[in-house]
Amino acid sequence: MSATPTIALIGASGHGRRHRQNIAALGDRVRLVALGEVQPMFGEELPVYDDHRLLLAEHKPDYVVICTPPHTHLGIALDAVHAGADLLLEKPPVLDVAAHERLSAALAATGRRCQVGFQALGSPTLPALAALDLGELRHIAVAGAWWRPLSYWTRSPWSGRRAVDGALVNPFAHALMQALAIGGVRPPWTLELERFRSRDIEVEDTAALRLTPAEGPVVTVAVTLASTEFIAGDITVTGTRGTAHVVYPEDRLDGAVLPGRVSLLENLLSGDPLLAPLSRTLPFTTLAEQIMAAPDPVPLAGVAHDDGVALPGIADLVRAAAARHALLSEVGDLPCAS
Ligand SMILES: NC(=O)c1ccc[n+]([C@@H]2O[C@H](COP(=O)([O-])OP(=O)(O)OC[C@H]3O[C@@H](n4cnc5c(N)ncnc54)[C@H](O)[C@@H]3O)[C@@H](O)[C@H]2O)c1
Secondary structure (H helix, E strand, C coil): CCCCCEEEEECCCCCHHHHHHHHHHCHHHCEEEEEECCCCCCCCCCCEECCHHHHHHHHCCCEEEECCCHHHHHHHHHHHHHCCCEEEECCCCCCCHHHHHHHHHHHHHHCCCEEECCHHHHCCHHHHHHHCCCCCEEEEEEEEEEECCHHHHHCCCCCCCCCCCCCCCCCCHHHHHHHHHHHCCCCCEEEEEEEEECCCCCCCCEEEEEEEECCCCEEEEEEECEEEEEEEEEEEEEECCCEEEEEHHHCEECCEECCCCCCHHHHHHHCCCCCCEHHHHHHHHHHHHHHHHCCCCEEECCEECCCCEECCCHHHHHHHHHHCCCCHHHCCCCCECC
């Protein structure tokens, strides 16, 4: 009889708490043996290591969940792979294509597997959408409008920081990845990008992009974190024979909520082909690298709202941009700060 596989969680205090719940929900299918966390964890019963290398050496876990800040992912992932673990690595997996290639090479050399935490790739809407007869895909348009208070941008040392955070590469990363996956979109492409900020941050909280690949559908994205009106994350897919609407956080396709979301951790443990393997995220990382290398976001003048600044009417602009495959500046005037 083979022993219960072991798992370690590195980055346990933030979103890592959710991973801990997910691990616990698997019961005796996997045994959580240790935590990696650089902050003190008072009253913790499991062993906690502030040096993940020591954790890996002492426990040799079969699986490692990495839920640390994005700029720390590559180093920890390489160490875990070389220690013989398969990974569930949070998104964004790495911050540039060179890092993607380093990690890919390490996976190939060791035969380990890496699932990336793009949970929307476990959505039943993806196979259901592929089964619809939409013809050749022409456009994929994403609209998202959320509210994030100022405290969101100060919650962690990396929040709102250049080259690591931003509405497109962090909270709306799932929307971006989903759109790229639906269209099978790969570089080379032409990127038109607009980044705006209504807060005192280094990155965008409001943005639009239009991605025109050499082959495949054009992807447009319009998103904001400064809206008092909520748009969950609506993806409109237009083909030569029809149109479909996906709301990716809700597993909704053309109005109906589909059952059967596959957990990425269960998929990893099962040994089945991965739903979100590192290789599938190369277009995302290519795009994320371009976004983070773009000029700084343009400041906008919002209005005070709760603990933050809101952009009145921004949800309408987001919807209009998505409907017209347009950038935000092409559908209206944004209140640029003077
Ligand atoms: N899939 C999702 O929906 C989702 C949601 C939220 C966050 N995330 C991702 O999860 C990751 C973590 O995000 P967060 O919001 O929890 O960040 P966070 O900063 O709140 O938490 C990260 C934790 O990692 C710890 N840490 C930092 N360096 C470490 C190291 N070298 N070794 C061990 N621990 C270390 C920090 O002390 C902190 O507790 C990011 O990549 C983020 O994008 C994904």
